[in-house]
Amino acid sequence: MDNKLMLMIPGPTPVPESVLLALAKHPIGHRSGEFGTIMAEVTAGLKWLHQTENDVLILTASGTGAMEAGIINFLSPGDRVLVGTNGKFGDRWAQLAEGFGLNVERVTAEWGKALDPEDFRTRLEADTAKDIKAVIVTHSETSTGVLNDLETINRHVKAHGALIIVDAVTSLGATNVPIDEWGLDVVASGSQKGFMLPPGLGFVAVGPKAWEAYATAKIPRFYLDLGKYRKDAAKNTTPFTPPVNMFFALQVALKMMQAEGLENIFARHHRQMNATRAAMKALGLPLFAADGTSSPAITAVAPVGVESEKIRSVMKKKFDIALAGGQDDLKGKIFRVGHLGFVCDRDILTAVGALEATLIELGYDGVTPGAGVAAAAKILNETA
């Protein structure tokens, strides 16, 4: 059966009908008063979602574009930076930073393990000359389903005085990222994740210490020059033509999020993560990220005795459910279940039920039919 796709990948995530219909509206001029009103409203909504009074700037770019802007606007070639690398995205930011001439020092953990905040503390404390200008951390590592301990790492960065630049692409809107409370300097994210939107917009929250660094930062930039976006945002406009239809959609999505409330949104993601993890355990499927280090946006599973890619293929063909595969070295070794954005409890039961049927079809040993759904339902009922 066609046209009944269910997205359970970590982006694009499902989009509510009201948001899709907003996308389908006729465009308006981006230099009009009407657009200015929308820009003012979505900017206020973004500050609410980011829990900040800092600037939250909107780019026509993917999450990588937003993260690049978050790095190149505040640093100069030769600057020493620490980059946490425990997955594909951490690796990407290290490569990107090197490409722009930064002096990159990787703080590494095995893929599937969380970064150790002590590794950051040690290096930062040893840097008595205050050479380290910034620490770049991926909060939720989408490639492995690991949530790094941003709060503790940030505390060590604050004690040192370097900037902290955070990839919150799959954590923002899924778990608590209190920018002002923690004092996060730069936080980047993308629309196709917790925002319940299609891809096409990137967001960068920028605090006062980062703007101080901006004043002397020397990496060249134009399209991603956040100073231009800040200046124009103050007049409720943008330096370059914005994707106005995505702004209509953002306006609707932010209203939905405000109606649900931040606490409820975070609780929903955590409940669905716990339910998904409980189901995997009940089905005898090993989780790739250990308890206590798992992302509320995505659960990575490393099956033994049954091939990940076969599971993904049957799930897609028989049930039209899209799961994500492993990336780079993890290709074929894991599958990943997204539970991010516009996902309700029913979707978790659906995906787990289909996964049970798939495992049985693939002849996987040790599946107790119904055990996964039962385990998920128990968690959902207990914590809803």
Next chain:
Amino acid sequence: MDNKLMLMIPGPTPVPESVLLALAKHPIGHRSGEFGTIMAEVTAGLKWLHQTENDVLILTASGTGAMEAGIINFLSPGDRVLVGTNGKFGDRWAQLAEGFGLNVERVTAEWGKALDPEDFRTRLEADTAKDIKAVIVTHSETSTGVLNDLETINRHVKAHGALIIVDAVTSLGATNVPIDEWGLDVVASGSQKGFMLPPGLGFVAVGPKAWEAYATAKIPRFYLDLGKYRKDAAKNTTPFTPPVNMFFALQVALKMMQAEGLENIFARHHRQMNATRAAMKALGLPLFAADGTSSPAITAVAPVGVESEKIRSVMKKKFDIALAGGQDDLKGKIFRVGHLGFVCDRDILTAVGALEATLIELGYDGVTPGAGVAAAAKILNETA
């Protein structure tokens, strides 16, 4: 009356209903076979539209982002470049190029006049050392409604051997830009113009000589690194999450364009330009660009004895027609009528009729009621 806006600005341009409905489809995974099929189809369609066998790469970016990619991927700091400047966008590319450390020499004409190809010839012929690495030209200068003589300028560039980098943001899909026939190395454009799409995608066509330059070009880049897009496009995928809904829309828009045919599309834009210009003359409104140098995408008008901003305001308030104003130094001095993309002959008559009524309301001397519509209709009838 609300919600009946008619866009007659040079972007965003009107979007067909079928394209809007494609935008409203549920997203799919961008690493899926289904997306690969769409990517292959739109890439073929883009090559058709660009009249080229070169790569046509798709970015999540505005036209400025596409143009930045077209510049920074093929040059190194210190490289000498000629930049044609006769409007806001030419100025922007000169500033951008300087920001990335290029040695910029401006080839200038007054705003509202076309660049003189002889100015390029003289400088290129004088450069016997072949120091000039690239010539950057805005084809249709959106800020003034001037179409620069790209064909002749390009001939001088070809005789010299430098790269030509073209801003075709408001010319592509409006007038002939035969990339392979002319041998244009880099051509950048954006979705919200001739493509009949909302803003959100940028396009860059890149030829073999530009790829040779890419191999040694040293301006740092990551998100806008076109080599990454080329490598992934060969596998019908993208290096960073693409705006999948915009790809659905692009697929529909390209099919519509193919059904109409390139010759018909260009003829329609030229006919509507001529009709608009004839109407302005009949209404006694001075055209900002002289005959023979006017853009088929946009007509700029410099009224005398009546304020541009008052015209725009009445047109918007009474008739819900959005016209563009002047930019930078031209603010308040001109208004601009977009006739680009999904615009039919009826729209021209509508806009001219409303303009007549507006001029009469504003007490503008010398309007013969009906003269504008009659002049436009004559051209439309003669050449349709």
